[in-house]
Amino acid sequence: xxxxxxxxxxxxxxxxxxxxxxxxxxxxxxxxxxxxxxxxxxxxxxxxxxxxxxxxxxxxxxxxxxxxxxxxxxxxxxxxxxxxxxxxxxxxxxxxxxxxxxxxxxxxxxxxxxxxxxxxxxxxxxxxxxxxxxxxxxxxxxxxxxxxxxxxxxxxxxxxxxxxxxxxxxxxxxxxxxxxxxxxxxxxxxxxxxxxxxxxxxxxxxxxxxxxxxxxxxxxxxxxxxxxxxxxxxxxxxxxxxxxxxxxxxxxxxxxxxxxxxxxxxxxxxxxxxxxxxxxxxxxxxxxxxxxxxxxxxxxxxxxxxxxxxxxxx
Amino acid sequence: xxxxxxxxxxxxxxxxxxxxxxxxxxxxxxxxxxxxxxxxxxxxxxxxxxxxxxxxxxxxxxxxxxxxxxxxxxxxxxxxxxxxxxxxxxxxxxxxxxxxxxxxxxxxxxxxxxxxxxxxxxxxxxxxxxxxxxxxxxxxxxxxxxxxxxxxxxxxxxxxxxxxxxxxxxxxxxxxxxxxxxxxxxxxxxxxxxxxxxxxxxxxxxxxxxxxxxxxxxxxxxxxxxxxx
Numbered sequence: 179x180x181x182x183x184x185x186x187x188x189x190x191x192x193x194x195x196x197x198x199x200x201x202x203x204x205x206x207x208x209x210x211x212x213x214x215x216x217x218x219x220x221x222x223x224x225x226x227x228x229x230x231x232x233x234x235x236x237x238x239x240x241x242x243x244x245x246x247x248x249x250x251x252x253x254x255x256x257x258x259x260x261x262x263x264x265x266x267x268x269x270x271x272x273x274x275x276x277x278x279x280x281x282x283x284x285x286x287x288x289x290x291x292x293x294x295x296x297x298x299x300x301x302x303x304x305x306x307x308x309x310x311x312x313x314x315x316x317x318x319x320x321x322x323x324x325x326x327x328x329x330x331x332x333x334x335x336x337x338x339x340x341x342x343x344x345x346x347x348x349x350x351x352x353x354x355x356x357x358x359x360x361x362x363x364x365x366x367x368x369x370x371x372x373x374x375x376x377x378x379x380x381x382x383x384x385x386x387x388x389x390x391x392x393x394x395x396x397x398x399x400x401x402x403x404x405x406x407x408x409x410x411x412x413x414x415x416x417x418x419x420x421x422x423x424x425x426x427x428x429x430x431x432x433x434x435x436x437x438x439x440x441x442x443x444x445x446x447x448x449x450x451x452x453x454x455x456x457x458x459x460x461x462x463x464x465x466x467x468x469x470x471x472x473x474x475x476x477x478x479x480x481x482x483x484x485x486x487x488x489x490x491x492x
Numbered sequence: 493x494x495x496x497x498x499x500x501x502x503x504x505x506x507x508x509x510x511x512x513x514x515x516x517x518x519x520x521x522x523x524x525x526x527x528x529x530x531x532x533x534x535x536x537x538x539x540x541x542x543x544x545x546x547x548x549x550x551x552x553x554x555x556x557x558x559x560x561x562x563x564x565x566x567x568x569x570x571x572x573x574x575x576x577x578x579x580x581x582x583x584x585x586x587x588x589x590x591x592x593x594x595x596x597x598x599x600x601x602x603x604x605x606x607x608x609x610x611x612x613x614x615x616x617x618x619x620x621x622x623x624x625x626x627x628x629x630x631x632x633x634x635x636x637x638x639x640x641x642x643x644x645x646x647x648x649x650x651x652x653x654x655x656x657x658x659x660x661x662x663x664x665x666x667x668x669x670x671x672x673x674x675x676x677x678x679x680x681x682x683x684x685x686x687x688x689x690x691x692x693x694x695x696x697x698x699x700x701x702x703x704x705x706x707x708x709x710x711x712x713x714x715x716x717x718x719x720x721x
Contacts, residue, residue: 273704277653281574282617284653286703314571318652324704344705413651486500 186340187263189323189348197257200250201321201351205229207241214244227355238357243308247274247321249350251293251300257323258295260335263347264325266295270347271326274304274319279412281313292326313357321350371401377410380429387442387455395455398429427480434459434468434476443470494567496523499577504584504604511588512598522585525567530586532561533612537590548639550594555615556627562616573620579613580604587612608647618642621656622663633667637686644687648694658702661713662689673720685720692716 205217218230231237249272259266270293277284289304308317328341340347382396400410408414410422437443437459448464450457462468466483469475498504511517519527533554540553562568572578583591583603591602591611601609608614622645624630634641645659666674666686675682693716702712 271704273701275652275701279651279653281571282654283574284650284655286701288704311569311571314574324700326704344700346699346701346704415651417651 186338186345189257189263189350193256193263194348194350197252197254198249198350199252202248202250203227203319203353204246204248206244206246207234207236209235209241217243221353225353227353229356238313239311242310243357245276245306245308245319245355247304247306247319249302249321251302253297254293254300255295255297257293260333260339263339265329265332265336265339265341267329267331268325268341269293269327270323272302272304272321272323272350274306274321276306276308276317276319278313278317280315281317283312283317293323308357316354316356318352318354320352323347323350367397368400368402370403371399373403373405375401375404377401377404377406378425380425380432382433382436382455384455387437387459389451389454392455392458396429396433398425423484427484430462431477431480434462434470434480435473438470438473438476446470495525495572495578495581497575497577497581498585501604504580508584508588508600508603511584515589515592517585517589525565526581526586529562529582533558533587533590537594541593547594548637548642551615551618551639551642552631552634552637555619556631558612558616559619559623560627573616576607576610576613579607579610579616582612583610614642614646617646621645621654621659623656623660624664633664636667636671640684641686644684644690648690650694652697655702655709658693658709658713661709662693662716665713665717669717669720676720688720689716 206214209215221227264270272289273286275286287306324346328343379399384390384395409418468479536557540550595602602611674685702709705712
């Protein structure tokens with residue numbers, strides 16, 4: 179597995195949390211000329227952002243999408259100097275990268291104003307247009323800081339700091355924005371468990387599946403310390419999307435068999451509370467033809483579905 | 493008009509196997525869009541294979557024609573361009589005979605099993621990644637390359653996507669290198685500069701981006717080539 183060793187200090191988690199306490203996203207589109215409307219979204223599932231396309235006309239094929247990113251900064255002076263990540267008199271800039279391996283696209287936009295060496299609180303804002311039809315299904319959005327201008331003079335206590343222009347000093351945030359489809363089905367968390375722990379753990383706990391939101395009651399945990407984690411990490415070259423799908427199908431199988439054992443699948447209605455566990459069951463039954471007669475039919479029909487449409491599930 | 497793309501891998505492999513057995517393309521089964529592609533590519537391939545027996549010359553000219561042709565079609569969108577299943581359909585349903593003539597093999601890699609090596613995709617993306625705004629300028633920067641450059645260029649997947657401007661500037665800069673500077677000796681062994689440039693690019697992208705590098709993309713490209721000028 180590729181590892182990058184930095185010889186210079188980069189943005190630590192502590193510094194990140196203190197200096198960049200909040201990053202906010204908002205989305206807009208032009209329904210008609212000069213008539214911009216906002217689009218609601220769900221970002222409760224891991225790093226994923228899923229746009230709400232039920233209550234507006236937006237779709238990726240027909241409309242551009244404006245992405246507005248606002249970064250809150252508190253006391254950026256902590257970034258500069260011997261205890262920071264860049265020498266005094268240097269200038270730290272911010273940028274956002276929009277990229278997709280599937281869509282073979284990568285763009286970078288730089289914020290107009292660099293990060294000032296002061297103790298004030300600021301909000302930096304950047305807008306970017308994702309052109310219609312430019313991505314196949316999703317786009318990764320990565321916000322980073324970099325050394326925009328090097329310091330002409332570096333004091334003796336700051337010689338250990340990177341003073342090379344153009345070097346990335348840290349990543350503030352990374353999201354995956356789903357432009358098509360519903361994004362990931364349940365929260366996915368990447369945790370550094372024990373090496374001997376399982377590669378993945380799925381858990382679901384509900385009181386009333388007709389009302390409880392699926393994304394609130396379930397979670398999938400991926401063990402980043404497992405030797406095979408590289409196979410399910412989208413950033414790795416050996417990433418196996420099919421394996422990820424198998425994990426998700428097995429997780430869904432657990433959900434459906436638990437519901438079946440508890441009698442919830444005897445009479446499946448066509449409408450339930452939006453986002454509820456049973457609304458997912460209804461969707462899989464009516465739209466994806468999952469057969470809930472027995473554990474075997476559930477398993478077989480999930481496998482059939484994943485075999486046909488695996489690219490659209492995750 | 494739109495492309496009806498077959499995505500079932502089993503059906504694609506079955507169609508590929510059928511072609512191996514019969515060596516025939518059933519044009520009646522092709523949609524209008526794929527039939528148009530077939531007719532266009534067949535005509536272009538026959539023309540270029542008569543003009544030159546060099547494989548690279550055929551790939552280059554066919555790639556330029558295919559790039560022009562597909563980008564003139566309204567149904568050929570940016571998402572289709574990146575759709576591996578689309579290219580598999582072109583390779584297996586529309587032009588399997590052309591690929592068989594060109595490569596003199598039925599190696600599945602040129603048809604479906606290796607996304608980046610599927611023949612129509614490889615020659616298309618070679619041109620796309622090198623495009624200089626028009627056919628003539630693009631031809632001029634690529635005419636002295638070889639099939640090795642096609643492979644080095646297109647069979648290089650990037651988990652962070654592709655910066656088209658960067659690739660096109662690298663190709664232009666590479667074309668300006670004198671022939672005797674395109675291969676250098678490293679530890680007594682000849683190494684192709686083209687490959688070394690892309691390896692250096694991969695390494696540099698771990699810690700920087702062309703857009704934030706001093707001098708922007710142009711400065712970044714100059715940096716990539718500074719050891720070889």
